[in-house]
Amino acid sequence: MALHQLWLVERFDLSAWCGGGFGMFSTTDGWGTRHLHAVALSPNFRTTLEIPPELEEDASRALALPTEERLRAFARALAERAPRDLEAPEAIRIDVFARRHDVETLAPHGERLRSIELRLDAALSGP
Amino acid sequence: MTLALRLTLVALLLHPIGSGMLRPAFLALAVAGLVLPRVLHHPALWLALAALAGGRVVAGWPLADNHAYLLAYWALAAGLSLLAPDPSRALAWNGRALVALAFAFAAFWKLLSPDYLDGRFFRVTLVEDRRFERLATTLGGIDADSLLERRAFVSQHADGREPGRDAAPEPARLRALALAATWLTLALEAAVALAFLAPLGGRDWLRHVLLLSFCATTYAVAPVAGFGWLLLAMGASQCAADARRTRFAYVGTFTLLVFYAGLAVRSSPW
Numbered sequence: 283m284a285l286h287q288l289w290l291v292e293r294f295d296l297s298a299w300c301g302g303g304f305g306m307f308s309t310t311d312g313w314g315t316r317h318l319h320a321v322a323l324s325p326n327f328r329t330t331l332e333i334p335p336e337l338e339e340d341a342s343r344a345l346a347l348p349t350e351e352r353l354r355a356f357a358r359a360l361a362e363r364a365p366r367d368l369e370a371p372e373a374i375r376i377d378v379f380a381r382r383h384d385v386e387t388l389a390p391h392g393e394r395l396r397s398i399e400l401r402l403d404a405a406l407s408g409p
Numbered sequence: 410m411t412l413a414l415r416l417t418l419v420a421l422l423l424h425p426i427g428s429g430m431l432r433p434a435f436l437a438l439a440v441a442g443l444v445l446p447r448v449l450h451h452p453a454l455w456l457a458l459a460a461l462a463g464g465r466v467v468a469g470w471p472l473a474d475n476h477a478y479l480l481a482y483w484a485l486a487a488g489l490s491l492l493a494p495d496p497s498r499a500l501a502w503n504g505r506a507l508v509a510l511a512f513a514f515a516a517f518w519k520l521l522s523p524d525y526l527d528g529r530f531f532r533v534t535l536v537e538d539r540r541f542e543r544l545a546t547t548l549g550g551i552d553a554d555s556l557l558e559r560r561a562f563v564s565q566h567a568d569g570r571e572p573g574r575d576a577a578p579e580p581a582r583l584r585a586l587a588l589a590a591t592w593l594t595l596a597l598e599a600a601v602a603l604a605f606l607a608p609l610g611g612r613d614w615l616r617h618v619l620l621l622s623f624c625a626t627t628y629a630v631a632p633v634a635g636f637g638w639l640l641l642a643m644g645a646s647q648c649a650a651d652a653r654r655t656r657f658a659y660v661g662t663f664t665l666l667v668f669y670a671g672l673a674v675r676s677s678p679w
Contacts, residue, residue, distance in 0.1 A: 302466070302477075303475075303518065304475050304511050304514035305514070305515070306475050307530070307534075307594070307631065308519045308521075308522045309518075309525055309530060310524055310529060310534070311524075313472065315564075343470075343471065343472060346472055347471045377568075379567075382524075383524065383529050383563065385527055385529065388562070388576070390563060390564070390567045
């Protein structure tokens with residue numbers, strides 16, 4: 283299990299705090315210090331999506347282990363709730379960031395870990 | 410062996426875990442084991458606990474804390490050991506292996522992590538994590554206002570490398586405290602791992618001294634008493650039946666962590 287966690291951290295950006303590898307208290311990169319942005323894209327609009335309360339748990343899991351598959355599933359769930367009042371969105375984009383700190387000043391900056399863009403026609407017809 | 414099993418169940422009662430139906434199920438099994446001596450030594454109790462703990466890990470994947478995994482391993486080890494011809498010896502072997510591996514992986518991750526080795530982890534954590542507030546202000550010499558200012562600085566939202574707000578200067582004492590915490594934690598974890606991995610011959614007492622020292626010092630600061638209780642139960646499984654002083658030391662340290670946990674709740678800003 284712990285070796286599997288090592289692989290997930292290396293290959294899929296799992297937070298070292300998670301996954302049962304005993305990496306707690308070894309890095310500032312816990313899932314709670316990560317964040318994501320979800321955006322609905324249409325030809326004329328770019329709308330930032332709020333994460334609804336019922337998807338907060340899914341968002342936490344996506345932050346801890348932002349695999350492409352997990353982010354696509356999360357985008358599909360968001361797509362079903364995306365506002366369609368102005369213009370129907372064509373795609374949902376999700377960017378996951380980790381917080382890094384300057385070695386000397388500790389000033390934080392974001393490092394993009396993973397991005398996906400899901401076409402909505404695929405989202406609505408996909409599994 | 411009985412002490413190790415009892416401490417595990419007491420830990421489950423002191424810090425109830427799980428959500429939904431899992432929580433009462435954990436509590437009911439813990440109470441049954443503590444109240445009924447025959448149940449305490451029955452493999453079914455421990456295999457049921459292992460199943461619940463494993464289910465908790467799976468349901469929470471990948472968010473479960475490390476001690477959720479350790480509890481599942483330990484309960485499974487207890488259940489299987491109770492089926493072995495010499496349960497005490499089997500449980501002691503498993504307890505030793507689990508402590509060794511948990512500490513070895515913990516030390517390994519710290520060695521692997523650049524932002525741990527250069528001190529950034531504790532420099533950030535001491536100001537950002539409210540549970541370390543008392544340590545930062547008392548030993549780190551940072552006043553409450555500066556602490557709040559630095560907390561806002563290190564935790565500000567950033568998508569890229571855009572310039573953010575300014576910060577109050579980092580006191581030299583706080584930085585020294587972070588470096589001391591960095592290396593002391595790593596040294597102690599590595600020492601425990603080595604002591605539990607290596608054949609020590611007649612120097613088995615060294616394992617107890619290191620593990621008890623780790624728990625008595627680390628959990629005065631780190632707010633994860635549940636993990637400490639589990640480690641102490643595993644350590645207690647190493648005690649020979651006639652090692653009364655060592656057993657007493659484990660019970661005493663377990664109780665000390667109860668007080669640490671109580672103080673942490675009292676001083677919590679929430």
